[in-house]
Amino acid sequence: MSHYEAPIREPLIIGEKSYHDITLDVAKPVEGKANKLWWATFLIALAAFLWGLGSIFYTVGTGIGVWGLNKTVGWAWDITNFVWWVGIGHAGTLISAVLLLFRQKWRMGINRSAEAMTIFAVVQAGLFPVIHMGRMWNAHFVLPLPNQFGSLWTNFNSPLLWDVFAISTYLSVSLVFWWTGLLPDFAMLRDRAVKPFQKKIYSLLSFGWTGRAKDWQRFEEVSLVLAGLATPLVLSVHTIVSFDFATSVIPGWHTTIFPPYFVAGAVFSGFAMVNTLLIIMRKVVSLEAYITKQHIELMNIVIMVTGSIVGCAYITELFIAWYSGVEYEQYAFLNRATGPYWWAYLFMMSCNVLSPQFMWFKRLRTSIMFSFFIALVVNVGMWFERFVIIVTSLHRDYLPSSWTMFSPTFVDIGIYVGTIGFFFVLFLLYARTFPVIAQAEVKSILKSSGEHYKKLRDGNHE
């Protein structure tokens, strides 16, 4: 009776699985050999990564002048990519922390991979400010360290410094949250490993986890408290990213709606990326029993809701620009929609406001192919959102003689493609070496939410 769950809830684990079956299914991709498709994708991603690395070396060696920036648009492609990646890096913690607080059992199947994606995305995001410094060997100057100038400290009034603290706290806290959850699953791989080398590696990674009752008690308490800490943290990170713009006095940036609007946008793009990756992964490593159609449907609903919030924010911004009576503000928004970058605005509006509305239809949000398509569209749309906010607010400033356009150089594009490559290199390596499903947690919901047990129980009631 303690495992009771309402029969109306769909099972989260399909098929007649036992505890041992879950172990086998999760260990299979790690213990097996990579197939041709994995190698092909990995090599493409690696090539993209190397191209990006070359572009980074070229930038550092020659200077930021190799980018498409000019004296009017001094911030464009790099900060667009930075915000895009940070936004993507929001879904993992949302799934693992917020859904834990709300006791959503469906998080168990996807939290591990969503968190991995988060960490890898934040790593990509962190690269851009470091490269944009120009002299990245001076990157430690952003930290309040005693230095040769005596006591010249960092400026704690600056939103850019807030960003340094927010992103590094977010990255490091997500990492320990992820790793603590991984310990029991690494221990499972360690105890199954046959080859001595694998045994050694997984012993090292599992920190000697043994599964004592007291350890589990602490483990659950630590997870709960970390979730409670990570929930406001994840909201603060994109709030602070939006402060980079909102605390400036540029028309189009100086708006109080930015924090909630950026957070909603981040969740929106993050869930789209989780859907993109998991729809492929569940197929490739045959985990359809754990990442079910219901999981994808629920993520689509989150995409629909957050997409609608983002749409409301776009329209509110337009209204407030008109209502403020400030002609610079009004021009900034008019120029966004009808100026030379009208096509980017159209991309943003159609991909982010229109496309998630299809998810109102049950048929569409339960279709795997359609979900994948919309996830890709949302990823593109959210990149354009940041591009529109950043470039169109800058390219026509207060002085019409310096009005200009921005066009990226091959180096700009190279670094961006490189980070996508790096992201996939990390994710593909993860998918081959890590337990991609939090198997210990999935085992704990097997009796309440497994299809087999639900059927047994419902049969007994009738």
Add this chain to the structure above:
Amino acid sequence: MSKKVIQAMYNDDDILMDAVKEVRAANHHIEEVYTPFPVHGLDKAMGLKGTRIAIAAFIYGCIGFAFSVWMMNYMMIEDWPQDIGGKPNMSYIENMPAFVPIMFELTVFFAAHLMVITFYMRSRLWPFKEAENPDPRTTDDMFVMEIALEGDEDEMSAFLTKTGAIELKVTEKL
């Protein structure tokens, strides 16, 4: 001093829970229980005290908050006040709105990391630590209860088999 323990292996969490209650009711001392996943209510059934790690996390958070206030007051107000956009640089409290984000971030940073480090130290988890689970299957689908062996071994074995144990092993434990 080594003592004898009997390790009873179960293959189901519900059977284990009932067994734990029966063993406790029969006044045997449960040394340890190893499980592959968190079994809810097991700590209470075993009579374990609640963990105080959340209280520790709260204290760590307070330390982080105090540290951030001290740090920014020292750097921005006392050591080298600067005129940054005309913000008040002579008083921490008047400049405070600009310091809220970092006060928050450092509170979370300290609470999260120190709590996790405390957890790892208390539960003896670190790289190169040797695992101590009695059977490799305890991370897969087996549940092991370790009971101090006092009195007759056969009587104990029979009792444990009746509670649903599928395998029994007697070992010396340091």
